[in-house]
Amino acid sequence: MRCFECGGEVIQTIGSVKMTKKDGSLIIFKGIALNQCRQCGEQYVPGKWAEKIGELMQKEDTLVPREIISVPVIAISGV
Ligand SMILES: [Zn+2]
Numbered sequence: 001m002r003c004f005e006c007g008g009e010v011i012q013t014i015g016s017v018k019m020t021k022k023d024g025s026l027i028i029f030k031g032i033a034l035n036q037c038r039q040c041g042e043q044y045v046p047g048k049w050a051e052k053i054g055e056l057m058q059k060e061d062t063l064v065p066r067e068i069i070s071v072p073v074i075a076i077s078g079v
Contacts, residue, residue, distance in 0.1 A: 001035060001044075003037035003039060003040060003042050004042070005037065005040050005042045006037065006039050006040045006042070007039075008037045008038055008039025008040060009037070009038050009039070010035045010036065010037050010038070010042075010044060011035065011036060011038055012033065012034075012035055013033075013034065013035070013036050014031060014032065014033055014034075015030075015032060015034050015036055015043065016028050016029060016030035016031070016032060017029045017030075017032050017034070017043065017045055017049075017053060019053065019057055021057075021060050022060070026071060027057075027060065027063070028069075029053055029056070030066075032045065032049050032053075033046070033049070034046065034049065
């Protein structure tokens with residue numbers, strides 16, 4: 001499989017998928033078997049996982065996080 005974005009090699013890996021919750025905060029699902037481009041990092045999440053994540057996002061309020069990480073936020077101005 002080749003990356004649709006850059007044509008790079010796509011490999012199977014275990015990674016994490018970032019989603020944005022309704023309130024704008026991030027939520028990360030990890031341990032997902034997905035395909036990722038070695039070149040640009042574009043992720044291709046298999047349908048069954050995309051579906052599962054979609055289901056979980058429906059009931060995001062009930063999800064219990066395994067861990068909480070802090071995420072750096074960089075503001076870029078003057079574009
Ligand atoms: Zn790519």
